[in-house]
Each structure stands twice: as C-alpha cells, then as structure tokens.
Amino acid sequence: MLHYLKVGTIVFGWALAPVIGEFIIDQTKQFSPFQLSFLRYSLAAITLMIIFLFQNREKRPSKQEMVKTLKDKWFFLLVTSIFVSLMPICLFFAVKKTTASSASFLLNINVAFIPLIAFFLVKEKIKKFQAIGVSVTIIGSFLVIFDKKIKSLDFSLSSFTSSTVVGNLLALASGLSWAIYTVLLKKFYTEEDPLFITFLNLLLSSIFLFPIAFFIFPFSISVTYLGIVLVISLAIVSTALAYTFWLDILAYMSTTEVGVIQVLIPVISALLAVFFLGETITFVFAIGAFLIIVGLFLVEKETELVEE
Numbered sequence: 247m248l249h250y251l252k253v254g255t256i257v258f259g260w261a262l263a264p265v266i267g268e269f270i271i272d273q274t275k276q277f278s279p280f281q282l283s284f285l286r287y288s289l290a291a292i293t294l295m296i297i298f299l300f301q302n303r304e305k306r307p308s309k310q311e312m313v314k315t316l317k318d319k320w321f322f323l324l325v326t327s328i329f330v331s332l333m334p335i336c337l338f339f340a341v342k343k344t345t346a347s348s349a350s351f352l353l354n355i356n357v358a359f360i361p362l363i364a365f366f367l368v369k370e371k372i373k374k375f376q377a378i379g380v381s382v383t384i385i386g387s388f389l390v391i392f393d394k395k396i397k398s399l400d401f402s403l404s405s406f407t408s409s410t411v412v413g414n415l416l417a418l419a420s421g422l423s424w425a426i427y428t429v430l431l432k433k434f435y436t437e438e439d440p441l442f443i444t445f446l447n448l449l450l451s452s453i454f455l456f457p458i459a460f461f462i463f464p465f466s467i468s469v470t471y472l473g474i475v476l477v478i479s480l481a482i483v484s485t486a487l488a489y490t491f492w493l494d495i496l497a498y499m500s501t502t503e504v505g506v507i508q509v510l511i512p513v514i515s516a517l518l519a520v521f522f523l524g525e526t527i528t529f530v531f532a533i534g535a536f537l538i539i540v541g542l543f544l545v546e547k548e549t550e551l552v553e554e
Contacts, residue, residue, distance in 0.1 A: 347512070448486075
C-alpha cells in the first residue's frame with residue numbers, strides 16, 4: 247500500500263508541475279522561471295529538513311554516515327545538483343512559450359533517454375525493445391514539437407525558430423536533464439538515505455538559483471493567495487515528497503521499470519491543462535502523444551522480458 251502511495255504522489259505531483267508553472271509564470275505572471283525554481287527547491291529543502299529532524303533516529307543516517315557521504319561524494323552531489331537545477335529552469339521557461347500539455351509530454355520522455363544515457367555513463371546495453379521504443383518516442387516527440395508547423399504546413403526556416411518550437415525544445419532539454427539525474431542517482435546514491443540525498447541536492451540547487459533569481463535576472467513579484475498555495479503545493483508535493491519517493495523507489499526497482507510510471511504523468515497533466523487552463527488538443531499532438539506513450543511502454547517491455 248505504501249508503495250502505491252509513493253507512486254501516486256510522484257505521478258500526481260509531477261503532473262501538476264507544468265500546469266502550475268504555466269499558470270503562475272505565463273498566465274498570471276507572478277514569478278519568473280528562475281524565481282519559481284528557487285522557491286520550489288528552497289521550500290522543498292526546508293520541508294525535507296523538518297521531516298529529517300523529526301524522523302526516527304534509528305531510520306536516519308548517523309552523523310558519521312552523513313559526513314562520510316559529504317566527504318566521499320561531494321563532487322557527484324555538485325554535478326547532480328546542477329542537473330536538478332536545469333530541469334525546472336528549462337521547464338518553466340518552456341511553459342512561457344508552449345502549452346503545459348506539450349511541455350509535460352516532452353519532459354516525461356526522459357524515460358526514453360535513460361537507456362541511451364545509461365549506455366554511455368554506466369555501460370548498460372540497449373536491448374531490442376528499448377531501441378524500438380526510443381525510436382518510436384523520437385517520432386512522437388517530433389510531432390509534438392512541430393505540432394503547429396505540421397498542422398499549418400509551414401516549414402519555412404523562420405517557423406522552426408518560433409517561440410512554440412523553442413519552448414518545446416526547452417521542455418525536451420528539461421527531460422534530458424532529469425534523465426541524466428536519474429541515471430546518476432541509480433549509479434551513486436541507491437545505497438544512501440533518500441531523504442538526506444534529496445535534501446542535499448535541493449539545498450545546493452537553491453544556493454545556485456538564488457543569485458540568478460533575485461540579482462542577475464530580477465523580476466517584479468506580484469503574488470496572489472492562490473499563487474502562494476500553488477507554490478507551496480509545488481514545493482511539498484511535486485518536489486520534496488515526489489523527489490524523495492523517486493530516489494527511494496530507485497533503490498529496489500530498475501531505472502527503466504520506474505520510468506514507466508511516468509507514462510501516466512503527461513496524460514494527467516494534459517487533462518489538467520485542458521480543464522483548468524483551457525488548452526486544446528490538436529490531432530497532430532494527439533498522434534505524437536500516443537506514439538510517445540507507445541514508445542515508453544516498449545522501453546519498459548524489455549525490462550519485463552529480462553525479468554522473465
């Protein structure tokens with residue numbers, strides 16, 4: 247039961263992220279992408295610190311273990327924190343230029359990136375169904391990225407540099423950042439306490455983002471009560487809990503097996519965007535989204551065959 251609760255938190259929390267991002271950044275203009283990224287991570291880090299302090303002492307790592315982690319893995323913590331920082335920045339800039347639905351689907355194809363990145367970083371072999379799944383996902387991604395261009399049959403050079411295409415490519419970059427982060431987690435941190443590692447990554451990311459958000463690229467803040475509630479929800483549910491549960495699940499499930507969970511995320515995100523943001527789903531987008539889902543299932547299929 248606890249396992250399914252964790253999975254549900256990850257799916258729902260991450261489905262909310264692009265929807266909340268588009269509402270706060272693009273529709274109501276309450277924060278800049280950098281500021282929302284900083285607030286998301288800093289509030290999440292504070293939440294995890296409180297949870298960590300009240301955690302049963304027998305379950306949390308000792309001071310010696312924490313010091314050893316910091317001493318032995320400080321470089322990898324810096325690297326993973328950089329990719330953690332890039333993920334929301336790319337996502338929240340993406341929702342300024344494209345729809346939450348497109349951003350969510352392109353973000354969550356990181357499942358297809360994982361076998362490719364794992365091949366280069368940890369020398370995992372790419373299996374037959376994984377290769378087919380990645381190929382199908384790439385075709386679906388092309389349709390989603392160039393949805394409006396295909397619909398209008400406008401293939402001029404200027405059309406490929408439009409704000410929508412740029413936004414879709416940024417969402418794709420967000421997914422790539424998360425895929426690299428996931429593979430690095432699997433390689434270096436599955437034996438570490440997930441709460442502690444997630445806290446460190448979010449804390450370091452907050453430190454990176456603070457000067458960028460408020461000094462290098464400042465933005466006039468005008469926050470509503472609804473905006474405050476949404477930011478807190480984004481920090482606690484979509485970040486603190488979802489990120490911790492993600493690392494926890496990686497400890498006992500394969501990377502690609504965990505990745506299939508994310509198939510539901512863009513679907514739920516698209517439904518939320520239609521109902522709450524008034525977005526519309528085009529025929530080209532629907533075909534692309536369907537191919538992405540099929541591709542992700544094919545990537546996962548290889549894991550099932552290996553286990554059998």
